[in-house]
Amino acid sequence: MTQIQTGEELGFFILEKNQRLHLNYDVESYSTKREKKWLTASERSYYLRDTILSPIRNEIKKLAESLTNSIRDKKEKARELFYYIVDNYKYVYPPSSRGALSFLECRKGDCGEFSFLYTALCRSIGIPARTIMGSWSYGKMNGHAWNEIFIEDEGWIPVDTSMGNIQKNKWSKFFGSYVKTLPWTRYFGETEGQRVVFSKDTEIELIPPYSNNENELISLEPLYINNKPFYWGFQSLNGKAPYLQPIYIEFENIDEFKLPHNVSDFFGFWQVKEKGLYRNLLYLRNISFAIGVGLLCISFFLDSLYIELIYKLSFIVSILASIIRKVKVIIFTIFLLIMVLSVVITISQLRSTIIKIEFLTIYHLRFR
Template sequence: MSKTVTVDFFYKNELSEKLQLWIVMPSAIRFNENNLTPDQITKIPTGEKLAYYILDKDQDLHLNYEVELYSTKNEKKTLTDEEKDFYLRNTILSPINTETTRLAKEITARQKNDHEKARAIFHYIVDNYRYIYPPSSRGVNSFLEVKKGDCGEFSFLFTALCRTLKIPARTVVGSWAYGKMNAHVWNEFFIEGEGWISVDTSMAYIQKKQTFRFFDSSLKTLHWKKYFGETEGQRVVFSKDAEIELLPKYKNNEEAYTLNPILINGEPFCWGQQSLNGRAPYLQPIYVKYEQNDDLFSSVDISQLFGTWKIREHGIKHFLERSKVFLLIIALLSMALNFIFQNFYLGVTYKLTFIIFFLCFILRRERVIIFSVFLLVMFLSLLSTLD
């Protein structure tokens, strides 16, 4: 099956007369008459290129590109001293402080190498924190206090605890590789000679304690323990770490305002009006800066801050994903009509349609065992109807 997807990102400036926008530029983008050219491009410590745009009121940015599903196999297996320092740095969302140092040492007291220490941190987070969305506050300090958060908080904590132990780690910001605006955040830690190793504590938690959360989705889920060391391979990356420095320099508004500020470590933060010491909290896929606009009387819509994106799979994967929707509608409708009219042909139709529906999940490798059981049961039911 195809390992490439099409990403379609769109942003329109509806916030102010002049708006600044930063985005990690996808390597697949080729600038031509169809693409707005950045005002500045800067190479950042992650090895990516940060593009900077100035958009006039109602001007838009549209990026459409093909990209391979993300994998760490092509990532480097060694880091320079500068890169190690970058992935060991102390940040606001993933702080290295007395509390994180104490906790990391307590969790890994019996582990002898970095790989096993990272595994111990993985198990600790999965077992001791609860997934909720949206979180009450962003950042590790708040997460340690309330022990509840979304994929961002799970990831920020893993990064902080690894860095405390001098294990290079990063918070990877991206999206599930299907559908509209399916944002996600996870981790990677680095072992010299092995390279970057994937870890997803929030998905491990969900698969362990909220097993059916992704039951009918187009996501291939794994057993929870497998999220230490691998992913399902259905992701694209927007930025290979959080708190990336914004260049040109981001200057906070002196009187930042917003009708619905978020909290970062319990303190109000005006998204799109403030930065974290000149850094974006995260780029998913953009960060913006807009001036106060007296015409904005209601809360700012999420699309006005993050833009919108759609990701489309290719080939048979796309065909099977789209087919599931139509098959389910036909199956449910024919089953309801059969319940009312008790018609032989309607009975055959809904059972056969459900069989094909379950087969789509199996061919996409989504929860293969359970949908194989469903398929077998429905197939036997169909045989009994035909008899």
């Protein structure tokens, strides 16, 4: 185990053939509030450095300066860069190439490219920044990347340009998701608190040194970084892991290597489970929604106001659980009002039917 400059420990494991490594972690949702409010000179230099994924090039520096020249406050400069990326780039998965330079050229990429470019733009004008590699705190292998910038006296501030972009331009993408969402502007300076972190920055130095197997790599399927081929698991970026999510593998023998068929063969496999109230709300949401859908289908064959009332109430319970979980609160609140109105109408119809039945029964008995 080695202490690295981001403040975390890096583990090194050698696995024999057919041997598995299984790690269990108990983690909390990640918050920058627990991070320190100052940086040493070496830490500041580290988070302003030039890297392959987030390079400090003339075109990047000129772009950042042109966007922020009229702004004096560093936090407001960073906010302006956030607005620029949200408004001018398109979320596409998977990207054709990784890295800020290729993203700057094609303007299409996933959360990684959004965060690599934001890191580069901030660093180019003297704002310490890092790309956070982590995961949403639910489900299997829901990897995500975002940023943190350092502002004096405030500390590390979260910024998520890709979620800002999605919530502004593709608001329905997380509709019905387990993920709580925020209005797009709030992704500068805030997250929803449903994340875990694997690595606080990219291009982490690998200790012991990575061997870089260069033989016959042309026969493998490459990943592209800044439009140049890169062979994951056989190469490093100048002795550094491109990113840890949560590991970086070094395959020893290329002759025995068969191209993996899924991402977990490269990255390992992870699963995150919620606990407590939010997990119970999730179960309640899913179960009540399933009951509602089932009864809705039955109502097409059985004309019953009682079935109609129950499936509408089931949907209300599901919607309430989503609102409490803070998933698309405004939209689900509108749905809730519509469903409550619909239930009132159904109850009114049901009362009218019951009164009508009672009247007919009395009428029948009186004039029998």
